[in-house]
Amino acid sequence: xxxxxxxxxxxxxxxxxxxxxxxxxxxxxxxxxxxxxxxxxxxxxxxxxxxxxxxxxxxxxxxxxxxxxxxxxxxxxxxxxxxxxxxxxxxxxxxxxxxxxxxxxxxxxxxxxxxxxxxxxxxxxxxxxxxxxxxxxxxxxxxxxxxxxxxxxxxxxxxxxxxxxxxxxxxxxxxxxxxxxxxxxxxxxxxxxxxxxxxxxxxxxxxxxxxxxxxxxxxxxx
Amino acid sequence: xxxxxxxxxxxxxxxxxxxxxxxxxxxxxxxxxxxxxxxxxxxxxxxxxxxxx
Amino acid sequence: xxxxxxxxxxxxxxxxxxxxxxxxxxxxxxxxxxxxxxxxxxxxxxxxxxxxxxxxxxxxxxxxxxxxxxxxxxxxxxxxxxxxxxxxxxxxxxxxxxxxxxxxxxxxxxxxxxxxxxxxxxxxxxxxxxxxxxxxxxxxxxxxxxxxxxxxxxxxxxxxxxxxxxxxxxxxxxxxxxxxxxxxxxxxxxxxxxxxxxxxxxxxxxxxxxxxxxxxxxxxxxxxxxxxxxxxxxxxxxxxxxxxxxxxxxxxxxxxxxxxx
Numbered sequence: 001x002x003x004x005x006x007x008x009x010x011x012x013x014x015x016x017x018x019x020x021x022x023x024x025x026x027x028x029x030x031x032x033x034x035x036x037x038x039x040x041x042x043x044x045x046x047x048x049x050x051x052x053x054x055x056x057x058x059x060x061x062x063x064x065x066x067x068x069x070x071x072x073x074x075x076x077x078x079x080x081x082x083x084x085x086x087x088x089x090x091x092x093x094x095x096x097x098x099x100x101x102x103x104x105x106x107x108x109x110x111x112x113x114x115x116x117x118x119x120x121x122x123x124x125x126x127x128x129x130x131x132x133x134x135x136x137x138x139x140x141x142x143x144x145x146x147x148x149x150x151x152x153x154x155x156x157x158x159x160x161x162x163x164x165x166x167x168x169x170x171x172x173x174x175x176x177x178x179x180x181x182x183x184x185x186x187x188x189x190x191x192x193x194x195x196x197x198x199x200x201x202x203x204x205x206x207x208x209x210x211x212x213x214x215x216x217x218x219x220x221x222x
Numbered sequence: 223x224x225x226x227x228x229x230x231x232x233x234x235x236x237x238x239x240x241x242x243x244x245x246x247x248x249x250x251x252x253x254x255x256x257x258x259x260x261x262x263x264x265x266x267x268x269x270x271x272x273x274x275x
Numbered sequence: 276x277x278x279x280x281x282x283x284x285x286x287x288x289x290x291x292x293x294x295x296x297x298x299x300x301x302x303x304x305x306x307x308x309x310x311x312x313x314x315x316x317x318x319x320x321x322x323x324x325x326x327x328x329x330x331x332x333x334x335x336x337x338x339x340x341x342x343x344x345x346x347x348x349x350x351x352x353x354x355x356x357x358x359x360x361x362x363x364x365x366x367x368x369x370x371x372x373x374x375x376x377x378x379x380x381x382x383x384x385x386x387x388x389x390x391x392x393x394x395x396x397x398x399x400x401x402x403x404x405x406x407x408x409x410x411x412x413x414x415x416x417x418x419x420x421x422x423x424x425x426x427x428x429x430x431x432x433x434x435x436x437x438x439x440x441x442x443x444x445x446x447x448x449x450x451x452x453x454x455x456x457x458x459x460x461x462x463x464x465x466x467x468x469x470x471x472x473x474x475x476x477x478x479x480x481x482x483x484x485x486x487x488x489x490x491x492x493x494x495x496x497x498x499x500x501x502x503x504x505x506x507x508x509x510x511x512x513x514x515x516x517x518x519x520x521x522x523x524x525x526x527x528x529x530x531x532x533x534x535x536x
Contacts, residue, residue, distance in 0.1 A: 156435065158433070169451075
């Protein structure tokens with residue numbers, strides 16, 4: 001099953017790599033979000049530095065919705081879902097594979113966004129280990145729950161608007177916990193940061209469990 | 223009553239919404255029942271609930 | 276289209292006199308709910324005494340608290356019906372249609388009452404705290420519950436095959452329900468760390484008359500909620516019958532066309 005999951009992840013990443021949509025469109029969009037925030041806050045450097053963790057996560061949120069959408073568009077476009085169902089790959093492996101592929105893309109995106117925050121918002125990375133841990137657990141949870149909703153909106157014509165409406169309220173706690181952990185890692189607050197990483201880990205586990213249970217029924221005759 | 227405006231507005235919003243929502247459901251049900259040809263024998267009962275919340 | 280062809284349309288065996296949206300039971304329930312709502316308005320606005328601490332603002336208690344209880348109850352009913360749908364739906368004679376309708380009707384009533392709870396809560400907060408909104412765990416969770424179930428209703432309205440739609444909707448309802456404690460917990464933790472003032476500082480002390488009025492208005496709103504869910508359920512059922520018959524008519528029309536050719 002792990003091998004099948006890796007196979008799916010590899011397939012998704014290969015498609016992404018060949019089309020370069022994430023690199024050429026989603027990542028620049030994330031940076032653009034950071035720049036637009038600077039306009040919105042009148043380039044007030046203090047405010048931007050203080051808000052950087054939240055702004056980075058908002059960027060991840062929007063870019064993440066696009067990445068999930070993209071990941072399931074490539075499935076439905078060529079009828080791959082049916083093909084995969086006919087092959088002996090289990091839905092659980094499909095779920096884990098897709099979540100891993102989305103998570104890896106988002107993680108790369110987060111590195112770009114944190115880099116953007118360092119350049120544009122004058123953020124200082126005080127605790128790189130905490131930063132990476134929060135990024136990994138946060139994106140893990142996000143991609144897991146994102147893939148559940150991605151499968152839910154498969155084959156739906158209004159997906160572009162439906163997916164964000166369904167997904168954003170559900171990922172709100174990830175945004176909150178991720179922001180708090182980043183605040184500590186970027187030396188903005190002195191509150192404990194690892195608690196939040198723990199919470200992100202718990203959410204990741206919950207969403208993985210939910211996805212493992214729900215992905216099969218979602219793909220059946222859908 | 224202090225804050226009378228706010229309090230009365232609050233009551234008005236709640237009751238208007240609940241009554242309006244209920245009326246909309248009943249109206250919709252009656253229209254569908256008529257479309258499907260079910261309401262003829264049911265007229266007295268449906269009629270009674272017309273002013274219902 | 277359906278009404279134009281009604282005369283020759285046979286009423287399917289499932290449709291009986293009980294199918295219109297009211298029955299004796301719900302008519303009685305509806306009137307009870309209506310009368311008790313009117314009484315609630317009178318009791319809450321006129322009869323109830325002012326609170327010693329919060330003054331007339333306490334009158335919002337009789338709206339806000341029952342309304343949010345109905346909303347929570349409706350969402351719990353939606354979650355339970357959704358879970359049963361996924362668990363037992365396939366083995367039931369009606370393929371879980373009944374449970375799906377209960378979930379849909381409850382969720383819609385829950386969304387309406389959550390909206391009312393948020394509005395009355397904001398007004399009440401404006402009077403007692405001076406602001407419309409506080410970022411405390413319960414408020415934030417309620418707002419998230421509201422948008423989650425708006426999304427759920429949007430999912431239910433999609434033009435896809437009913438069985439697929441029901442399954443997706445049921446999963447969405449359950450995921451939202453699993454997620455709400457996470458929202459509550461994380462916001463709670465966040466606000467506690469920030470040492471914000473607690474909201475319960477000048478909450479009214481509920482005693483005597485106020486307690487009875489609150490109890491009465493709770494009963495009134497719960498009755499109303501049940502009545503609304505029952506009627507919404509029947510409207511969903513009628514809509515399903517209309518859709519089925521519309522499909523049958525379309526197929527019949529196709530057959531007739533093919534026969535002519």
